Amino acid sequence: MAVKYAVRNIRLCTKDCLCLYVCPTGATDTENSIIDVEKCIGCGDCADACPSGAISMVPVEYPPQQPKEGTVIDAMRVLLRSKSKQEMIAAGLPGKLAEAIAMSNRIMAEDIIREAGYMLPQSQNTQDFLQSLIGEEQAEGFPQAAVEKLLANLFADRGGKSVSDKTYENLMKAFTGEAEANRKYTAYAKKAEKEGKLNAAKLFRAAADAETIHALKHFEVAGKIGSTLENLKDGIAGETYEYQSMYPPFVAEAEAAGNKAAVMSFTFAMKAEEVHAKLYQDAIDNLDSTEEVFYYLCPLCGNIEKYVPDRCSICGALGSKFIKY
Amino acid sequence: MEKYICTVCGFVYDEAQGIPDAGIPPGTKWEDLPEDWVCPICGATKDEFEQEESAPAAPVVEKKAASDVASTENVRELTPLEISALCTNLARGCEKQYKPAEAESFMTLAAFFKSAAPSAQDPAFDQLLTRIEEDLTEGFPNANATAKEVGDRGALRALTWSEKVTRILKSLLTRYAKEGDAMLENTGVYVCTICGFVYVGDQLPEVCPVCKVPNWKFAEVEGR
Numbered sequence: 001m002a003v004k005y006a007v008r009n010i011r012l013c014t015k016d017c018l019c020l021y022v023c024p025t026g027a028t029d030t031e032n033s034i035i036d037v038e039k040c041i042g043c044g045d046c047a048d049a050c051p052s053g054a055i056s057m058v059p060v061e062y063p064p065q066q067p068k069e070g071t072v073i074d075a076m077r078v079l080l081r082s083k084s085k086q087e088m089i090a091a092g093l094p095g096k097l098a099e100a101i102a103m104s105n106r107i108m109a110e111d112i113i114r115e116a117g118y119m120l121p122q123s124q125n126t127q128d129f130l131q132s133l134i135g136e137e138q139a140e141g142f143p144q145a146a147v148e149k150l151l152a153n154l155f156a157d158r159g160g161k162s163v164s165d166k167t168y169e170n171l172m173k174a175f176t177g178e179a180e181a182n183r184k185y186t187a188y189a190k191k192a193e194k195e196g197k198l199n200a201a202k203l204f205r206a207a208a209d210a211e212t213i214h215a216l217k218h219f220e221v222a223g224k225i226g227s228t229l230e231n232l233k234d235g236i237a238g239e240t241y242e243y244q245s246m247y248p249p250f251v252a253e254a255e256a257a258g259n260k261a262a263v264m265s266f267t268f269a270m271k272a273e274e275v276h277a278k279l280y281q282d283a284i285d286n287l288d289s290t291e292e293v294f295y296y297l298c299p300l301c302g303n304i305e306k307y308v309p310d311r312c313s314i315c316g317a318l319g320s321k322f323i324k325y
Numbered sequence: 326m327e328k329y330i331c332t333v334c335g336f337v338y339d340e341a342q343g344i345p346d347a348g349i350p351p352g353t354k355w356e357d358l359p360e361d362w363v364c365p366i367c368g369a370t371k372d373e374f375e376q377e378e379s380a381p382a383a384p385v386v387e388k389k390a391a392s393d394v395a396s397t398e399n400v401r402e403l404t405p406l407e408i409s410a411l412c413t414n415l416a417r418g419c420e421k422q423y424k425p426a427e428a429e430s431f432m433t434l435a436a437f438f439k440s441a442a443p444s445a446q447d448p449a450f451d452q453l454l455t456r457i458e459e460d461l462t463e464g465f466p467n468a469n470a471t472a473k474e475v476g477d478r479g480a481l482r483a484l485t486w487s488e489k490v491t492r493i494l495k496s497l498l499t500r501y502a503k504e505g506d507a508m509l510e511n512t513g514v515y516v517c518t519i520c521g522f523v524y525v526g527d528q529l530p531e532v533c534p535v536c537k538v539p540n541w542k543f544a545e546v547e548g549r
Contacts, residue, residue, distance in 0.1 A: 007423040058422060058423060066479065068477070068480075069471075069475045069477065071471050071474075071475065072468075072471050072472050072475060072477050072480050074400060074401075074471075075464075075467055075468035075471040075472070076468055076480060076483075076484075077400035077401065078400055078464055078467070078468070079460060079464045079465070079468055079484075079487070080400070080407055080410070081400050081404070081407065082456055082459065082460050082464055083460075083487070084404060084406045084407045084410060085445075085456060086453055086456050086457070087406065087410075088406055088442065088443075088444065088445045088448075089445045089448040089449075089452050089453055089456075090448075090453060091444070091445070091448075092444055092445040092448035093448050093449075093450065095506065095509065095548070096509055096514045096546045096547075096548045097497065097501055097508075097509055097514060097523075097525070098450075099514075099546050099548065100514045100515075100516050100523045100525075100546045101453065101494055101497075101498075101523065103516045103521070103544070103546070104490060104494060104516055104521035104522070104523050105521070106410055106413065106521075107490075107516070107517075107518065107519070107520065107521035108486075108487040108490055108491070108520075108521045109407070109410035109414075110410050110411075110413055110414035110417065111414075111483045111486065111487060111520070111521075112483055112484075112487060113407070113410060113411050113414055114414050114418075114483070115477075115479045115480045115482070115483040115484075116480070118411055118414060118415065119418070119479075120418060121415045121418045121419050121422070121424075121427065121431075126415060129411070133434075139441055141437060141440075142437060143430075143433045143434055143437055146430040146431075146433045146434055147430075147434065149426075149430055150427060150430045150431065153424075153426070153427055154427060
């Protein structure tokens, strides 16, 4: 899944336009110089190619904020209060110097409170702060809509508004663990079937399904399921990362280690993921089409085709073995 | 011959060298520099210089228990103007992450709380100097000692910057008390938008003397 997306600092951009040449989705080619987040799949090619260092890869999710000691927070708050009062005094005085002093005190106050627990807009502290504003009675003119928008935008990936940093992290850990268990039990069930241990096989199949139920629920509660368009984009990002960045070094290392089975396993997967990414893009382009499409899965390597081939283009398996979806 | 170091920006005044370009001949003793002489880089007054090698007298700070300090003014409860600063800080955070819509929402909130804040009653320049003196003798030493105790590098960074900026404000206000508006005539006033350093003059330093950001991050104060 895309963990980063590209942003361009227009001040640094020297218009060498290498980002346009390398972008696989055309996300960098926009009339206003702002990279199209909707199209960006987070591959990082533009940032690598840019000769001016004008493109940064920004994370979609930030790590939890560094914790702060209560003693530090209190000592910083004393200074915050003083700087804030000085801003107030200077704001009431005439002249350029007073204006500069008011600005200066505001900047110091910002920096001090930032280091007293409010570094990240996405932090738990910010979320709690915004929620407390909504919970309290406010004077007339309070921009309620702005606060609600912030809560929705900054914390949307946490299932709306209620999942905390730690819980989100735990949900995603549990999701990974359950998903892994599902694949493991499926492999064990196949093995048990081969050995003729049918009862054990059945138990493994049932347990694998149980883990799927758990995994899906964790994933949903964590707020990770978007619209189908969003999910297709996420699919492209995940597959693209795998075939472009993850598998190539795996293949090379397996070759160096002389592990032929691993080379084959990685290569098949790498080639299949590339096909998957293209199919997802194809599905996005035809999302509103009502014409029914069939997909055929190669049971050997995981390749997917839109028609039954004579032989699998990746692993050479017979077309008659393909499974229709 | 002695050397004196500016505690704000690190400029070294070397008595042996003087500053011939500024009409201070080599061999000019520190004591013989005029009282209103200021650091040629950052504008700090002579008070903000320390003699080199005279091991910087680490002020012995009697750290107050945080609870004592906190309870004196109930700092845990944010005032409207403090909430406004919190919101402009978060707006900056969103801007850095290239989230202009969120930055704008935080600015809207900041403006609301700023307008809800009371104005100062009978404000005066000397009130600023009084508070600065308190910050420098109590607020900063106490916060520095607390942050050092728990190894909070982020807090120490912010404290270092704002303490230096506070010293510059003290220098400027001290000068202003003596010179009045003449000090600001035909000259620019600039604020570093990163740390709050204020520069009065026409030779903007290349980088901010406090936080070292390039000077295009300075904002010129136009006057209201």
